[in-house]
Amino acid sequence: xxxxxxxxxxxxxxxxxxxxxxxxxxxxxxxxxxxxxxxxxxxxxxxxxxxxxxxxxxxxxxxxxxxxxxxxxxxxxxxxxxxxxxxxxxxxxxxxxxxxxxxxxxxxxxxxxxxxxxxxxxxxxxxxxxxxxxxxxxxxxxxxxxxxxxxxxxxxxxxxxxxxxxxxxxxxxxxxxxxxxxxxxxxxxxxxxxxxxxxxxxxxxxxxxxxxxxxxxxxxxxxxxxxxxx
Amino acid sequence: xxxxxxxxxxxxxxxxxxxxxxxxxxxxxxxxxxxxxxxxxxxxxxxxxxxxxxxxxxxxxxxxxxxxxxxxxxxxxxxxxxxxxxxxxxxxxxxxxxxxxxxxxxxxxxxxxxxxxxxxxxxxxxxxxxxxxxxxxxxxxxxxxxxxxxxxxxxxxxxxxxxxxxxxxxxxxxxxxxxxxxxxxxxxxxxxxxxxxxxxxxxxxxxxxxxxxxxxxxxxxxxxxxxxxxxxxxxxxxxxxxxxxxxxxxxxxxxxxxxxxxxxxxxxxxxxxxxxxxxxxxxxxxxxxxxxxxxxxxxxxxxxxxxxxxxxxxxxxxxxxxxxxxxxxxxxxxxxxxx
Ligand code: B12
Numbered sequence: 001x002x003x004x005x006x007x008x009x010x011x012x013x014x015x016x017x018x019x020x021x022x023x024x025x026x027x028x029x030x031x032x033x034x035x036x037x038x039x040x041x042x043x044x045x046x047x048x049x050x051x052x053x054x055x056x057x058x059x060x061x062x063x064x065x066x067x068x069x070x071x072x073x074x075x076x077x078x079x080x081x082x083x084x085x086x087x088x089x090x091x092x093x094x095x096x097x098x099x100x101x102x103x104x105x106x107x108x109x110x111x112x113x114x115x116x117x118x119x120x121x122x123x124x125x126x127x128x129x130x131x132x133x134x135x136x137x138x139x140x141x142x143x144x145x146x147x148x149x150x151x152x153x154x155x156x157x158x159x160x161x162x163x164x165x166x167x168x169x170x171x172x173x174x175x176x177x178x179x180x181x182x183x184x185x186x187x188x189x190x191x192x193x194x195x196x197x198x199x200x201x202x203x204x205x206x207x208x209x210x211x212x213x214x215x216x217x218x219x220x221x222x223x224x225x226x227x228x229x230x
Numbered sequence: 231x232x233x234x235x236x237x238x239x240x241x242x243x244x245x246x247x248x249x250x251x252x253x254x255x256x257x258x259x260x261x262x263x264x265x266x267x268x269x270x271x272x273x274x275x276x277x278x279x280x281x282x283x284x285x286x287x288x289x290x291x292x293x294x295x296x297x298x299x300x301x302x303x304x305x306x307x308x309x310x311x312x313x314x315x316x317x318x319x320x321x322x323x324x325x326x327x328x329x330x331x332x333x334x335x336x337x338x339x340x341x342x343x344x345x346x347x348x349x350x351x352x353x354x355x356x357x358x359x360x361x362x363x364x365x366x367x368x369x370x371x372x373x374x375x376x377x378x379x380x381x382x383x384x385x386x387x388x389x390x391x392x393x394x395x396x397x398x399x400x401x402x403x404x405x406x407x408x409x410x411x412x413x414x415x416x417x418x419x420x421x422x423x424x425x426x427x428x429x430x431x432x433x434x435x436x437x438x439x440x441x442x443x444x445x446x447x448x449x450x451x452x453x454x455x456x457x458x459x460x461x462x463x464x465x466x467x468x469x470x471x472x473x474x475x476x477x478x479x480x481x482x483x484x485x486x487x488x489x490x491x492x493x494x495x496x497x498x499x500x501x502x503x504x505x506x507x508x509x510x511x512x513x514x515x516x517x518x519x520x521x522x523x524x525x526x527x528x529x530x531x532x533x534x535x536x537x538x539x540x541x542x543x544x545x546x547x548x549x550x551x552x553x554x555x556x557x558x559x560x561x562x563x564x565x566x567x568x569x
Contacts, residue, residue, distance in 0.1 A: 065442045067393040185516065
């Protein structure tokens with residue numbers, strides 16, 4: 001067993017590696033963590049992810065900007081690649097998978113990439129369709145992957161209307177799927193009007209809402225199954 | 231005073247009877263498209279149609295300029311990118327880059343094609359500027375735009391990579407921006423020859439929503455300076471999104487005027503840059519001009535003027551679906567309101 005002191009040192013190093021977007025240190029420290037017997041789950045959540053939370057705070061405070069955020073994410077991914085195979089089970093209370101993309105006609109993908117990053121960090125399986133995604137592609141990908149959640153991003157008022165079409169199609173094909181929408185022109189009002197299950201103004205809130213949605217979805221499923229069995 | 235005189239005198243620092251109401255970015259409206267029965271997707275490749283559509287905002291509403299083109303892909307296309315104009319869709323979608331030119335870091339050493347002025351839609355743009363100039367050039371100033379080097383770099387390579395490299399390998403990025411600045415100068419010179427009265431450089435990729443003021447100053451500003459030093463006609467530097475912390479740098483670029491959007495605190499910027507600097511802005515072209523009531527439009531225009539803009543000018547492209555009553559209310563307010 002590693003001493004508490006050593007464990008804290010490793011976690012601190014991982015956290016700082018992410019904050020200082022230092023991919024090499026993130027890699028080396030992750031290896032070191034495994035060698036000396038720090039639990040991989042612990043290293044991920046109390047090291048890497050805790051660093052990313054601080055990065056989120058720095059971004060909100062405008063000390064960090066998008067490039068820093070992207071580089072911090074790279075450091076985080078570098079550590080995750082090493083630690084993930086050693087995790088017995090990533091347990092966040094929920095395990096979800098999500099399809100995400102920016103809708104057709106819209107190339108604004110900076111915000112979408114940040115939201116995607118948050119899902120990666122939290123251990124979701126993410127199917128990223130990229131930007132300028134033909135509307136039907138969202139439906140196809142959801143059906144193909146049986147994902148719990150579909151996230152749509154749009155940064156323009158003209159492309160935003162494409163979301164409504166996707167929502168209608170998805171709900172027609174699969175009433176259980178949860179849909180979350182976002183991007184600068186989108187609002188809670190619009191989300192409600194168009195029948196989306198969620199809206200979030202930024203990536204942190206997106207993740208919180210997604211976890212709630214998926215938990216409630218899982219509960220519903222369990223209840224339905226319990227009923228069937230009784 | 232004609233609209234043309236008003237705009238040109240403003241740029242020259244001379245006295246004008248009132249603030250002009252114009253733009254350096256796209257301002258086509260669905261009303262204009264209806265007038266001619268044109269489809270948006272068809273405008274981008276036809277000089278007559280592009281010119282008609284651009285001039286229609288002046289013809290219908292008295293908006294005080296004629297600006298072409300409507301998309302941000304001209305320079306990237308001339309460099310070899312493929313674009314998508316969404317001809318198969320009925321909705322108004324803006325053209326995008328379909329195929330990038332640079333796919334990884336090793337491909338960043340690009341060479342400017344010697345015939346850049348004859349590639350892609352550059353010749354079409356020259357023709358279009360000639361057509362619109364002949365059409366309404368006696369009445370209003372004719373504007374066009376180019377991208378800033380960083381925004382252009384984001385069109386020809388993956389933006390995520392560009393952003394990260396701006397930190398990891400600033401020298402490499404600077405070299406690319408330097409080359410792209412040359413491309414922009416070459417294209418802008420062609421537009422000058424074709425008769426453009428003023429040119430806006432759109433560097434929205436470098437907004438403080440994305441990039442820190444420090445990186446803007448160190449990495450991007452030097453290349454903007456080079457561009458503005460070469461331009462002979464009146465010039466504007468436009469950046470949308472957060473700009474409060476870079477407004478002074480924007481002016482330092484050498485642009486005759488700077489243009490900002492609704493996220494800028496105009497009163498604060500005015501204080502920073504002094505009373506004579508030309509500051510254009512900053513009503514929200516969608517949430518106010520399209521989605522607002524006429525009263526809200528009037529109120530916003532008064533606020534812009536009160537806070538100290540030098541011209542009433544939108545934060546970005548005018549959104550085509552603008553209700554005619556709103557744009558009329560805007561023009562009316564600019565004409566009649568006095569600070
Ligand atoms: C950078 C930029 C560009 C770049 C985009 C590069 C890229 N790869 O993304 C380039 C130069 C290519 C560009 C092009 C255009 N642009 Co532009 N652009 C911007 C700009 C300056 C910044 C956007 C940005 O990245 N913000 C930073 C990120 C971090 O914020 P965000 O996207 O809002 O994301 C956060 C939240 O919204 C949320 N979120 C985002 N997605 C999702 C999804 C879900 C599910 C959830 C829950 C949350 C969520 O979380 C994110 C993180 O916190 C904005 C102005 C602005 N300041 O917003 C204009 C802006 C979006 N563009 C605009 C326009 C008009 C255009 C063009 C049409 C111009 C033209 N004439 O061609 C073209 C569009 C071409 C096309 N068809 O797509 C307008 C849109 C106006 C409108 N009415 O809709 C804007 C608003 C400018 C303005 N002031 O009017 N643009």
